[in-house]
Amino acid sequence: MRIAAPLLASILTLIVGSIFFASLGHDPLPTLYAFFVEPLSSMNGLSEWLLKASPLILIACGLAIGFRANVWNIGAEGQFTLGAVAASGVGLFWPNPESLLLLPLMFLAGMGAGMAWAAIPAFLRSRMNTNEILVTLMMTYIATLFLSYLVHGPWRDPAGFNYPQTALLPAAAMFQFFDPAYRLNSSIFITVVAVLLMWLFTDRSFLGYKMSVSGAAPLAARYAGFRESAAVWIGLLAGGAAAGVAGMAEAAGPLGQLSPQISPGYGFAAIIVAFIGRLNAFGIVLGGLLMSLLFLGGEGVQMTLGLPSALTRIFQGILLFFLLAADFFIFYRIRLVRPATDTHAIKAAR
Amino acid sequence: MELFIAIFTGTVIAATPLIFAALGELVVEKSGVLNLGIEGMMLMGAALAFWAVTAGCSMPVAIIAGALAGAAASLLFGVLALTFLTNQYAAGLALAIFGSGVSAFIGRGFGSDPIEALHGVNIPILSDLPLIGPLLFRFDPLVYLALAMFVVISWFLYRTKAGLILRTIGESPQTSHAIGHPVIRIRYMAVLFGGLMAGLAGAYLSVAYTPLWVENMTAGKGWIALALVVFATWRPLRVLLGAWLFGGMTILQLQGQALGLQVPSELLSALPYLATIVVLVLISRNRQMLALHFPASLAKPFRPAG
Numbered sequence: 001m002r003i004a005a006p007l008l009a010s011i012l013t014l015i016v017g018s019i020f021f022a023s024l025g026h027d028p029l030p031t032l033y034a035f036f037v038e039p040l041s042s043m044n045g046l047s048e049w050l051l052k053a054s055p056l057i058l059i060a061c062g063l064a065i066g067f068r069a070n071v072w073n074i075g076a077e078g079q080f081t082l083g084a085v086a087a088s089g090v091g092l093f094w095p096n097p098e099s100l101l102l103l104p105l106m107f108l109a110g111m112g113a114g115m116a117w118a119a120i121p122a123f124l125r126s127r128m129n130t131n132e133i134l135v136t137l138m139m140t141y142i143a144t145l146f147l148s149y150l151v152h153g154p155w156r157d158p159a160g161f162n163y164p165q166t167a168l169l170p171a172a173a174m175f176q177f178f179d180p181a182y183r184l185n186s187s188i189f190i191t192v193v194a195v196l197l198m199w200l201f202t203d204r205s206f207l208g209y210k211m212s213v214s215g216a217a218p219l220a221a222r223y224a225g226f227r228e229s230a231a232v233w234i235g236l237l238a239g240g241a242a243a244g245v246a247g248m249a250e251a252a253g254p255l256g257q258l259s260p261q262i263s264p265g266y267g268f269a270a271i272i273v274a275f276i277g278r279l280n281a282f283g284i285v286l287g288g289l290l291m292s293l294l295f296l297g298g299e300g301v302q303m304t305l306g307l308p309s310a311l312t313r314i315f316q317g318i319l320l321f322f323l324l325a326a327d328f329f330i331f332y333r334i335r336l337v338r339p340a341t342d343t344h345a346i347k348a349a350r
Numbered sequence: 351m352e353l354f355i356a357i358f359t360g361t362v363i364a365a366t367p368l369i370f371a372a373l374g375e376l377v378v379e380k381s382g383v384l385n386l387g388i389e390g391m392m393l394m395g396a397a398l399a400f401w402a403v404t405a406g407c408s409m410p411v412a413i414i415a416g417a418l419a420g421a422a423a424s425l426l427f428g429v430l431a432l433t434f435l436t437n438q439y440a441a442g443l444a445l446a447i448f449g450s451g452v453s454a455f456i457g458r459g460f461g462s463d464p465i466e467a468l469h470g471v472n473i474p475i476l477s478d479l480p481l482i483g484p485l486l487f488r489f490d491p492l493v494y495l496a497l498a499m500f501v502v503i504s505w506f507l508y509r510t511k512a513g514l515i516l517r518t519i520g521e522s523p524q525t526s527h528a529i530g531h532p533v534i535r536i537r538y539m540a541v542l543f544g545g546l547m548a549g550l551a552g553a554y555l556s557v558a559y560t561p562l563w564v565e566n567m568t569a570g571k572g573w574i575a576l577a578l579v580v581f582a583t584w585r586p587l588r589v590l591l592g593a594w595l596f597g598g599m600t601i602l603q604l605q606g607q608a609l610g611l612q613v614p615s616e617l618l619s620a621l622p623y624l625a626t627i628v629v630l631v632l633i634s635r636n637r638q639m640l641a642l643h644f645p646a647s648l649a650k651p652f653r654p655a656g
Contacts, residue, residue, distance in 0.1 A: 072439055074443065124627070124630075124631055124634075128631045128634055128635050129634045129635060129637055129640070130627075130630050130631050130634040130635075131577075131580060131630060131634065133386070133439070134573060134576060134577045134580070134626065134627075134630060135627055135630065137570070137573050138570070138573070138577075138623040138624075138626050138627050139623075139627070141569075141570050141620070141623045142620045142623050142624065145616040145617075145619050145620045145623075146616065146620075148616050149614050149616035149617070152616075153614060268447060271443060272444075272447070275440055308454060308455055308458040310450075310451045310452075310453075310454030310455045310458065310565075311451070311455065312451070313447055313448070313450055313451025313454065314448060314451035314452055314455060315451075316447050316448070316451065317390075317444050317445070317447045317448020317449070317451055317452075318448065320440065320443070320444035320447070320448075321426065321430060321441075321444050321448065324430050324434065324436035324437065324440055324441055324444065325429075325430060325434045325436065327434075327436065328433075328434035328435060328436065332435070
């Protein structure tokens, strides 16, 4: 049953998508083909599919740990940005650009920066009772502005024709490509490990169980002596670490340098991925693959049919709408009841 | 003096979209529903109002179109949160993402040309008064509408029976349902009203505040409005004061950039977001103050039993 809702939601999204395309005057079938099938019909398409799914899955795994405990980190986009910034900083300015330690150091820097960025809302929520939704979101705007400051100012490549971007990262700071023709690189192994870690944590550890109880039944958790602040810290730091690493992998993979726009919205889309995956490690893998296809399809129809890439966000929203609605039909039994007309009681009252 | 007038009027204008959006959300939250999708509803309102102007509609029609777009968007949220009893956080987020996508889609052909902005009013005698005229009587009509909405909403919530029922539903929907109040229907009306106000806020941005189309032009104003409601501890007057505070922050930041302060412009742009965090922290530390006017059933789905 838990799988039925995402499946149903995907099918309904497809149907709405077809109607939408038809209303724009595009024949729905070829458009859907261009959106969902064509991207996967070439090696390059498959490489891009996995390349985009990887950060989505990675971030969603981290976020889901928090969501399970009702900790709403919706600022993964900012933690992603900070992770990319810190990792690129190490990559660009480390004294020995050929050091084998460079990539591991960048990994640590990215993870640390993501965690640090998430630690601020964690501290404010656990010590100051401040709503983490709003704080994580505000910190996303601040992170984007910080990145913009760096690439327009101190980190701008002097040889870059005044473009707001940094110099290219040295070769030792980049993940290994599987094939020079495609952008897919060895950073997907990080995601694979993260999925396994997430599964171990949520399904096989006592701490993970405590987190789930805090989310499902806060009062029971408090009664059992599980500390709420621990759930807040772990939830936010897990999301921050995952998003920071994803940012690092993006910088040290497909991007190779920083520019003002480094994320096509992975941090926000990962929230939807976590929900589609039912906050479960393997569900998230499927959800990430689906969401990645939406990103690819959006780019595809932009190029082939001239439709705007904003379609991706529309489909993301519709998918989540349908998923949430489908849950209702799965968790509740619908019964038609007539409005109560208890004439006896009314008579008795008279 | 010129500078003072510029800062004062700028503050009032910058605060106007926040007043609309935050007052709308206040009513929604007072009924016990948390709609995180303000940003999405504002963007849809902004896009539709802008489109209406470029399509040749008159200003009032365009603004109403924007408000209705916000209401239509809020209906999506309402169906999910109220009929399908979904997690309100998730439904609101979905609306925020969806709205940003739809607005970008509508706005794909807008180009970058500005439109003629909403004019300020010209009241005989009053608008021509020295000092007081430019300070108080030359704003565009929506500024006055926002203030009128403040009066109406304060009166409605605390001086009418319907307002009392709405607040009761926000405190304890079970009790209200037992007395016989139509909880779901009233919550729907609150959500629609919130959408209308968010749509107005968006329309104000695109046809009056910065009369040109930029993708994601709200730049977090919907989320700041959400923070304002918390900052105001769910009281209308504080929403108004908070909006002016943030409006002032925005204007000081713009003035600072214009004066050429030796600070990176990004730091100045980050000020409203930083201020939101600081303000939230200061308010939230005091749990008692927060709990006093907090609608007790906020974000909890309600299903009439039996």
